Amino acid sequence: MQVLIKAIGRERSASLKELTDEYFKRLPWDIKIVEKICEKNLSAAELKEAEAQLLLDGLPPGNFKIALDENGKQLSSKEFAQLLAQKQEQGFKGFIFLIGGAYGHGTQVAKNTDITLSLGKMTFAHKMVRLLLIEQLYRAYTIITNHPYHK
DSSP, X not given: OEEEEEEESXXXXXXXXXXXXXXXXXXXXXXXXXXXXOOSOOOHHXXXXXXXXXXXXXXXXXXXXXXEEEEEEEOOHHHHHHHHHHHHHTTOOEEEEEEOBTTBOOHHHHXXXXXXXXXXXXXXXXXXXXXXXXXXXXXXXXXXXXXTTOO
């Protein structure tokens, strides 16, 4: 399975990168993280739209596109695994996850993605979301393959 994660901002924390890399090593899936930075001095609303364009530019076709947002649909880990398995069975090449910046996603993201998911009701720093997403991808893999990691 191919997974592309497009995120606003760069991860500079060695600790977070180390934890993320640990889950990368465990997953047999082809996962790539692309980080984008909007260098412009804009208002929050303008910044959201500029970041949305950065996230949407150059998305490969044939993938199921998922925006991560605090107002998205909440799924259990098992439901998330079922969603991934179902979409893969439907013929999608892989998955694209979009992680917005500090102000969230611009309006174009919702219009150009297949679903918006939330990792929970709490608000997380957008840089933490990468680690949480990678762990949930690993957990989904273990659920799909009946591995005992998900107890």
